[in-house]
Every structure is written in structure tokens, then in C-alpha cells.
């Protein structure tokens with residue numbers, strides 16, 4: 522149930538994502554956040570949700586995921602400039618089985634300050650594994666974004682792993698749940714990084730939030 526095609530400019534999305542995507546900053550503390558500038562889109566989700574794969578599929582590059590998986594950078598907010606029009610922000614995955622309590626506290630503080638203090642943050646893409654649907658940790662994050670009045674959109678990942686009937690049920694359940702959240706975008710986007718499903722649609726949805734390009 523992605524946004525209706527007539528509202529999405531697939532070609533604009535394709536053009537934007539052919540641009541260079543360059544690592545600009547990593548912030549482990551809020552003091553290290555880069556200055557406010559271009560519109561930003563953040564990607565969040567549980568560890569292993571398929572965030573790196575999705576971002577690779579979007580950008581057609583592995584730079585972003587490589588940086589974000591580098592030990593020491595995995596607990597940072599990593600900022601990437603896409604063609605001087607949009608900044609992609611890779612948020613650390615939730616799920617801290619092995620992280621120390623102290624780290625979790627720092628992480629929560631950083632995320633909270635970023636979510637609340639970033640006027641250029643246009644949308645958070647909340648990635649949810651299509652096999653499991655929303656889990657408690659996702660709901661907690663939704664509530665934090667509602668409280669911070671940060672607009673977010675659910676993006677189902679790994680849809681190739683789920684049978685069509687089950688996928689439809691999962692979409693309906695999630696859409697009903699999102700309708701209860703004030704800051705949630707009503708349309709969710711169904712993707713598979715492996716099959717390429719939903720990638721042009723997600724690119725188009727993000728292009729609509731980017732700063733105008735030279736040819737727009």
C-alpha cells in the first residue's frame with residue numbers, strides 16, 4: 522500500500538538517486554551533529570531489519586552501508602549527502618543484547634536530542650521486517666516520534682520472504698496501527714532489497730522531500 526502512483530514522480534526519484542552519495546559526518550554525541558542544512562531523511566529500525574541492504578538498493582552503492590557497519594561507527598548517527606539535495610541519516614539499529622547500559626543511555630540521549638532538535642528532519646523511515654510486523658521496540662520508537670512530532674513512514678522490508686496473503690494481512694494490520702499514531706504517514710511502502718520491490722516508489726517519495734535540483 523505505497524502512495525498511489527500518480528502522486529509519485531518515479532523519474533524524479535530515479536534522477537535523485539543517481540547522484541553521488543558521500544559520507545559527511547558521524548556523530549556519537551549530540552555536540553558532534555553536523556550543522557543544520559539540507560532536508561534530512563533518517564532510516565531507523567531493529568538490528569538486522571535489512572537497513573543496510575535497503576539503503577544499498579536505494580543508492581545503488583555500498584558506501585553508506587560500509588561506513589555504517591564499520592566498528593565504532595555502528596552506534597553513531599551517520600550523515601550522507603545525496604547530490605547536494607538531501608541528507609540521508611543512518612541511525613543505529615535498535616536491539617542491544619550486547620550493548621552496555623551506559624551505551625544505551627548515551628544512544629537514547631543522542632537520538633532524543635536529534636529527533637527533537639532537528640528542524641530539517643523531514644521524515645524518519647521506520648523499517649519493519651515484513652515477516653514479523655511491528656514489534657514492541659518499534660512501537661516504543663513510534664511513541665517517541667509522536668511525542669517529538671517527527672513525521673515518520675513505515676517501510677516494510679524483506680517482503681520477498683512472505684507469502685502474498687500473509688503480506689496483505691501484515692500490511693492491513695500495520696496500516697490500522699499507524700492510523701492510531703499522530704505523526705505516522707498514512708501510506709506504508711512495501712520493499713524487498715533483494716527483489717527490488719518498492720525501491721523506485723521509495724526513491725520517489727524521498728525525492729518529493731529533497732531540495733530542488735538543477736533540472737527541477
Ligand code: GDP
Pocket residue numbers: 567568569570571572573574575614678679680681682712713714715716
Ligand atoms: P541491518 O542490520 O538492518 O543493516 O540489516 P542487513 O541489511 O545487514 O540485512 C540483514 C539480513 O537480512 C542479511 O542477511 C540480508 O541478506 C537479509 N536481507 C536484507 N534485505 C533483504 C531482502 O529484501 N530480502 C531478503 N530475503 N533478505 C534480506
